[in-house]
Amino acid sequence: MTGPLIATNALSKGIHREWALPNPTLGELWKSIVMDEVQKTQLLSQAVVNFTVRPRVNRSILPLHGVILLVGAPGTGKTSLARGLAHRVAESFSSCRMRLLEVEPHSLASSSLGKTQRAVSDLFAQSISEAASAGPLIVLLDEVETLAVDRSKLSLDANPIDVHRATDAVLVQLDLLAEKYPNLLFIATSNFPEAIDSAFVSRCDLVMEIPLPNREACRQILEACLHGLANTFPDIRKLTNAPRFGDCVQACEGLDGRAIRKVVANALAATRETATDPNRVTIDHLLKAITDAKANRPRQGKRA
Ligand SMILES: Nc1ncnc2c1ncn2[C@@H]1O[C@H](COP(=O)(O)OP(=O)(O)OP(=O)(O)O)[C@@H](O)[C@H]1O
Numbered sequence: 001m002t003g004p005l006i007a008t009n010a011l012s013k014g015i016h017r018e019w020a021l022p023n024p025t026l027g028e029l030w031k032s033i034v035m036d037e038v039q040k041t042q043l044l045s046q047a048v049v050n051f052t053v054r055p056r057v058n059r060s061i062l063p064l065h066g067v068i069l070l071v072g073a074p075g076t077g078k079t080s081l082a083r084g085l086a087h088r089v090a091e092s093f094s095s096c097r098m099r100l101l102e103v104e105p106h107s108l109a110s111s112s113l114g115k116t117q118r119a120v121s122d123l124f125a126q127s128i129s130e131a132a133s134a135g136p137l138i139v140l141l142d143e144v145e146t147l148a149v150d151r152s153k154l155s156l157d158a159n160p161i162d163v164h165r166a167t168d169a170v171l172v173q174l175d176l177l178a179e180k181y182p183n184l185l186f187i188a189t190s191n192f193p194e195a196i197d198s199a200f201v202s203r204c205d206l207v208m209e210i211p212l213p214n215r216e217a218c219r220q221i222l223e224a225c226l227h228g229l230a231n232t233f234p235d236i237r238k239l240t241n242a243p244r245f246g247d248c249v250q251a252c253e254g255l256d257g258r259a260i261r262k263v264v265a266n267a268l269a270a271t272r273e274t275a276t277d278p279n280r281v282t283i284d285h286l287l288k289a290i291t292d293a294k295a296n297r298p299r300q301g302k303r304a
């Protein structure tokens with residue numbers, strides 16, 4: 001496995017990690033996310049267009065900003081897809097060295113007036129700009145709703161002016177970077193698209209909703225997880241051939257991909273015996289773990 005290029009403490013403020021691309025670790029992430037192949041191809045193609053078309057076509061003809069936004073419920077694989085996408089794009093341009101920077105928006109927020117705006121401006125105008133001038137670059141803006149807050153929904157508590165200005169700064173910087181660096185691609189993710197400023201969404205070249213897995217996807221995720229475990233605990237493999245495996249798949253419907261993988265972990269923890277020797281886990285343990293997870297799910301509320 002190949003890890004990130006630079007340790008977090010050596011990076012500029014707001015940059016959480018840096019990867020050299022392509023990177024097989026990120027390629028595994030792309031493969032691990034079970035999703036409609038048509039949707040995956042569309043995502044990859046849009047990202048490739050950013051590097052084939054944007055540098056060669058005037059913005060007055062095609063006003064591309066180099067931003068792709070992935071939205072969807074928590075645990076649907078958005079961050080994994082974004083990282084994997086960076087790898088797949090770099091694979092398509094094997095002759096040039098690309099890099100991936102991961103931005104950590106929460107580290108930019110400050111309670112003192114003006115500081116968030118400055119931190120956001122510094123991140124885009126200095127750190128990202130410098131990196132983009134060194135060569136083709138992909139930037140992951142995870143949980144972008146914390147950076148590009150919907151200005152129309154700001155209330156008067158908690159420094160609204162600063163948050164307002166920080167969003168303004170993001171938009172101004174996106175416009176400047178889009179003009180200056182055609183070989184720069186932002187991949188943004190959010191669980192709360194309704195909390196993102198509409199001017200940011202308007203700048204996105206593609207907004208893609210990442211859905212909850214359908215029944216076939218649930219089956220594939222469950223199988224991938226159990227087969228992966230079977231590399232270490234071989235008896236687990238038999239669960240996918242059990243007559244009631246179909247019931248487990250059906251029961252998974254409505255869960256996100258993260259939750260499906262977690263119910264497998266819960267099944268391993270069903271008894272002291274299974275915890276000690278996971279080879280002893282049964283289809284009943286799995287079914288009960290899924291049923292419990294669904295029964296205990298908190299009702300999804302929307303963040304203001
Ligand atoms: N469609 C899927 N297929 C396979 N695995 C999935 C899928 N969706 C999620 N997972 C698994 O769930 C875990 C969480 O994925 P990830 O962090 O990418 O989700 P996310 O959408 O970014 O979540 P959040 O919105 O909470 O940040 C990963 O281990 C991932 O492999």
Ligand SMILES: [Mg+2]
Pocket residue numbers: 078079080142189
């Ligand atoms: Mg995420």
